[in-house]
Amino acid sequence: MRLEKLLKKLTEKDENAFNEFYNNYSRLIFTIAFSILKDDEANDVVQNVCMKLSSLSPKLLPHTNAKSWLYSLIRNETYLVYRKRKQNIDIDSIELSNNTIPKINNNLFIEQCFQLLNDQEKEVMIFKLNGFKFREISQFLNKPTNTCIWLYHQSIQKIRRNIHE
Numbered sequence: 001m002r003l004e005k006l007l008k009k010l011t012e013k014d015e016n017a018f019n020e021f022y023n024n025y026s027r028l029i030f031t032i033a034f035s036i037l038k039d040d041e042a043n044d045v046v047q048n049v050c051m052k053l054s055s056l057s058p059k060l061l062p063h064t065n066a067k068s069w070l071y072s073l074i075r076n077e078t079y080l081v082y083r084k085r086k087q088n089i090d091i092d093s094i095e096l097s098n099n100t101i102p103k104i105n106n107n108l109f110i111e112q113c114f115q116l117l118n119d120q121e122k123e124v125m126i127f128k129l130n131g132f133k134f135r136e137i138s139q140f141l142n143k144p145t146n147t148c149i150w151l152y153h154q155s156i157q158k159i160r161r162n163i164h165e
């Protein structure tokens with residue numbers, strides 16, 4: 001079913017549409033949220049987005065480009081969770097163990113690599129690292145497939161140059 005129809009049925013409280021939406025888009029929502037939050041709160045974003053969509057008025061649905069609209073909704077919801085979390089962090093409550101230090105080092109390396117990339121390169125790289133095909137990425141980001149491929153290769157080159165320096 002096309003996304004536009006699926007969203008319309010979601011607003012009509014169709015349980016089958018909800019299940020189909022969840023099965024088809026939960027991985028995508030999680031991927032986008034996880035790329036920003038970097039933890040299990042991405043599951044909360046999946047739930048929040050699904051609940052928002054099911055309680056949305058049909059008047060608020062997009063008439064064109066539903067994928068871009070959905071992407072914006074996911075990002076906005078993710079940043080809401082991110083801002084709430086940022087306000088609630090208590091530095092004194094963080095404990096480090098021997099098991100967390102290698103994870104921190106890996107996360108720092110990944111974060112440094114992503115800092116080299118512009119926003120478009122980050123988006124393509126995150127989708128690609130999470131198993132999406134260039135065709136899927138291009139449809140979701142509303143960019144030509146060749147542009148997504150080019151952005152991905154640019155990202156790889158930037159990271160390689162930085163590693164070899």
